[in-house]
Amino acid sequence: MPQTRLLPPDDEGLADAVAILRAGGRVALPTETVYGLGADARSDAAVAGIFAAKDRPAFNPLIVHLPDLDAAEAFVELPAPARALAGAFWPGPMTLVLPLKPGAGIAPLVTAGLPTLALRVPAHPLARRLLRAFGGPIAAPSANPSGRVSATEARHVMAGLSGRIEAVIDGGACGVGLESTIFGFDADGGVRLLRPGAITAEAAAAVLGAPVLPPAPEAGITAPGQLLSHYAPSGSVRLNATAAREGEVLLGFGPVKGDLSLSETGDLTEAAARLFGLFHELDRRGAARIAVAPIPDEGLGHAINDRLRRAAAPRG
Numbered sequence: 001m002p003q004t005r006l007l008p009p010d011d012e013g014l015a016d017a018v019a020i021l022r023a024g025g026r027v028a029l030p031t032e033t034v035y036g037l038g039a040d041a042r043s044d045a046a047v048a049g050i051f052a053a054k055d056r057p058a059f060n061p062l063i064v065h066l067p068d069l070d071a072a073e074a075f076v077e078l079p080a081p082a083r084a085l086a087g088a089f090w091p092g093p094m095t096l097v098l099p100l101k102p103g104a105g106i107a108p109l110v111t112a113g114l115p116t117l118a119l120r121v122p123a124h125p126l127a128r129r130l131l132r133a134f135g136g137p138i139a140a141p142s143a144n145p146s147g148r149v150s151a152t153e154a155r156h157v158m159a160g161l162s163g164r165i166e167a168v169i170d171g172g173a174c175g176v177g178l179e180s181t182i183f184g185f186d187a188d189g190g191v192r193l194l195r196p197g198a199i200t201a202e203a204a205a206a207v208l209g210a211p212v213l214p215p216a217p218e219a220g221i222t223a224p225g226q227l228l229s230h231y232a233p234s235g236s237v238r239l240n241a242t243a244a245r246e247g248e249v250l251l252g253f254g255p256v257k258g259d260l261s262l263s264e265t266g267d268l269t270e271a272a273a274r275l276f277g278l279f280h281e282l283d284r285r286g287a288a289r290i291a292v293a294p295i296p297d298e299g300l301g302h303a304i305n306d307r308l309r310r311a312a313a314p315r316g
């Protein structure tokens, strides 16, 4: 069991992180969405270490992080709509699932045997510095035990994974607070929304000049985040609550005050950034029953409600 080091967000901390990654170890790193649990995407042994630390089902493939679009050319085919989205939204909170090039050198465990690879170019300055310094692809799922809430601060990573990974780079709180939007591509040029996030389907459609489709109905477990019980705090979750019932802690939004509030002013961006941090806070308080105020289903509200529905789903 390694003792998990908290690395400072400076040159020395990044050099230590690179050394750990080169040795096949795991480093949790900040991105603008959530913290990722990174390892060398070319090494099956290193990637196996991610699955072990998270207790993650091996059929759930990982996102690979790169410093820029140029780096992506070595690993995947980029159809025209993917290039358009990458040009508009990378670096940023968006992941593209693309056909893997044969012989690209990505460890088979990363894709869980799928012929596609999920790629993301993050915008967070520390993630970018680490990717440049490491000089290779970093596989990184969210830095939380499987099925639990994603980490948006270094201390959340520590709470879930301390003693199971080599290090965490402390980059403070994540700005977006929800995992990246994921888009997939059909052979006929259609673009599908596989997971909602800060880059909305509407914004993507505006770039594409064509509507974005829902996930293919037959996609099943190959579509992302489709394990229904996901993003869950320890307590039970009841949605669309305007008042707390006996024994519940109420998470408010806008006019619904609550014991804690996602955003007192009803701001969706603030609510997204605070959601997982509040779930972690409720875990710390030992909240057994959580009620959540209604969140408008528009813009970033789609992604917030997607995460809330998963948190409220029956636990598998």
Ligand code: TXA
Residues within 6 Å of the ligand: 031, 033, 034, 035, 036, 037, 060, 061, 062, 063, 095, 097, 111, 114, 116, 117, 118, 120, 140, 141, 142, 143, 178, 179, 180, 181, 182, 222, 223, 224, 225, 226
């Ligand atoms: O914001 C994010 O996306 C964060 C940061 C760290 O980048 N990462 C993240 O990773 O949320 P993770 O592993 O928790 O979720 C990645 C999702 C999973 O639901 C997985 O099923 C899906 O991406 N995925 C990965 N590769 C895929 C593929 N080839 N085809 C379909 N889905 C894929």
Ligand code: MG
Residues within 6 Å of the ligand: 141, 142, 150
């Ligand atoms: Mg995750």
